Amino acid sequence: MMAQQLNSPPLKRQRSDRDGQEEPDSSEGFRFSQEPTLDQIRAMQNQFSRERNWDQFHTPRNLLLAMTGEVGEVAELFQWRGEVEEGLPDWSEKDKKHLSQELSDVLIYLVRLAEKCHVDLPAAAVDKIKLNKLKYPAHQVYGSSKKYTEYNTPEKNSS
């Protein structure tokens, strides 16, 4: 048994036969760290804000405007470059670091906005992906970029 364990590739992900569901991500490419979770990020930013007495400024509207500003900062990094390849192979390490910081600003404000609106963001994202599957049945839309209103699916009236 020990030899069998040693011979098994430790990082290879097994398909789950227990519930019959497919692995959520079968790609061998890039993936995120397991932690922190979105709720851990929420708690970290919540503490950061309370320690500075900034909670008073973090109304939903202010957070939305702040997040939008950060999206603009991300866009600025892509501005005038033309299309870029996955993984940004032509970008400098400095620019990649800058991008990681600006994307983090967007995420932090998004999580904070969801917290202040009492939206359970990870659960809501799962629900939205399920809804998108209904709006865009793979067999019907495969390889097409048409909007859902151009298909005859049952979810036409939702956003």
Ligand SMILES: [Mg+2]
């Ligand atoms: Mg920023």
